[in-house]
Amino acid sequence: MPERTEILIVGGGLVGASLAIALDAAGRDAVLVEAAAPRVDAQPSYDERNLALSRASVNGLRALGVWPHAEAQATAIRRVHVSRAGEFGATRLAATEFGVDALGFTLPARELGRALLARLETCTRLLRHAPAALVELAPHADGWRARLRTAAGERELLARLVVGADGTESFVRARLGIEAEVHDYAQTLFVATVTPERAPDGCAYERFADDGPVALLPLAQGRAGLVLTVPAADGERVAALHDEAFLALAQGRFGWRLGRLERAGVRHPYRIRRVAATALTAPRAVLVGNAAQTIHPIGAQGFNLGLRDALTLAELAADAADPGDAALLRAYAARRAEDREGTMAMSHGLVGLACLAEPALAPLRSLALIACDRVPPLKRALAWRGMGFRGAPPRAVLESAG
Structure with a gap:
């Protein structure tokens, strides 16, 4: 007989692990399936990148109990300086201007991975299969039937909600029939x-x-x-x-x-490619993190955006009678729309305009940098969005949560 679970998370990278912890903290049963062994040196996303974590992300990681495991390895970002080579004008942001001690923090991805693994060890409502591979996903009467390949052999799971957190080349996204728009x-x-x-x-x-x-x-x-x-x-x-x-x-x-x-x-x-799913949800299924959108690293918003995906989904599912309910998934897509679309447009637009080899644009780019530096409403909006407070953010990332 297949095992049953409320929520099946496919992918245990930075976003998938964060979601698993958030659901456990909310008292929801879940199963996490990850292709890599549960070690820092085995997980591809726990690599040598230096992540720029937004202030909102640090608040969220603190609320999850992850930050205490990582804080000693983090470095505060107290100021930001943005410019373009060969052109006048710059935008400068300082934490003190906005009444905070830091705009964000830098942290090696491997150290965040280490912190997530340490926190996962304390989860009590979570079942982890790692290493394990999802080899089949098929619709079932009230959810999805998943077939896993593990070291102990194959096993089947019935899940009321499947979450694709399995990265840019998402197997879940493909099995759901959700297309992706790709820009190289x-x-x-x-x-x-x-x-x-x-x-x-x-x-x-x-x-x-x-x-x-x-x-x-x-x-x-x-x-x-x-x-x-x-x-x-x-x-x-x-x-x-x-x-x-x-x-x-x-x-x-x-x-x-x-x-x-x-x-x-x-x-x-x-x-670098931009891969954007044309939909975030399907019947009793949802995409988060890079499976939903892989964006240009300009502005360092990729993981920050994915973490807000995970925390929003966990918040909505916390007290739901049915985590795969269509109304809940519609609410998730609506909650994520402004943040997702705005962040993707920002990263894509910056690459297209700020890096375009077009001398005629130089004065306009310089004036835009100066305006963002010297017009208070523009500067505050830029800083606040850069800190991760865009749209309807999950409660866990708000300042009151820290």
Whole structure:
């Protein structure tokens, strides 16, 4: 006989694990299926990226009991500086302007993964299958029938709600028949750590250029997380550069605001695509995180957006008699619409305008940066959205929740 569960979460990466913890904290039974073993070194999303966590995300992780496991490894972002190479104008944001101690925090993805795994160990309403693979998903009378392949053999589950948290190439999304709109930015992203001559001192820098954005995120001990975007056609050449040449490339793209960049860490390349599901829900099923939308890393909003997906779904499901009810799923899609669409439009628009090699746009781009820096309503709106407070955010991320 198949086992029964209220909620089946497919995918135990950063967003899937967060959702599992949120549901457990809300008192909901759930099953989490993850292809990787439950170890930091086995989970692909617990990698070398340096995540820029918004203030809202930190509030949410604190509410879930995850933040105490990660806080010691995090670095506060107290200021943000945005500019474009070769053009005048800049936007500067400071936490003190908005009455907060930090706009967000940087944290290595592997450390957030470690914190999530530690918190998962304390869950009492959650059943975890890892490593395990979902090999079939078929409609059932009041939900979905899932077939899993585990180390102990195959098993079947009946779930009233299936959650696809299984990433950009989502198996769940495909089985639900939900299409995705794909845009290839023809860019390759490199992440690494560097040591600037002058420490970032809590300031995160984002600099746009014709070849794509480059960012430096503050880390502990004077280090910085480098995010360097290059045209995809140049990706293999950049990957093959020795450290000195790679640092010279990064220096030329970022500039000398922090002095010389030295001591490059291991580089990790990522091909950048925008993959957006055409629907967030199907009968008794829902998509969250990268399965719902994979966006350009400009502005570092990917995980932050996915975490708000997870926390909103957990909030709606907390007291629901039926977590797969059509009305609940409609409410979820409606709650996520403004945040999702606004964040996707922002990231896509910035790539198209801020990085477009069009000299005629230079004065307009510079004036826009100056306006965001000097017009208080614009500046506050930019900061508040950057901190993750857009649309109808889940209660767990609000300031009162922290």
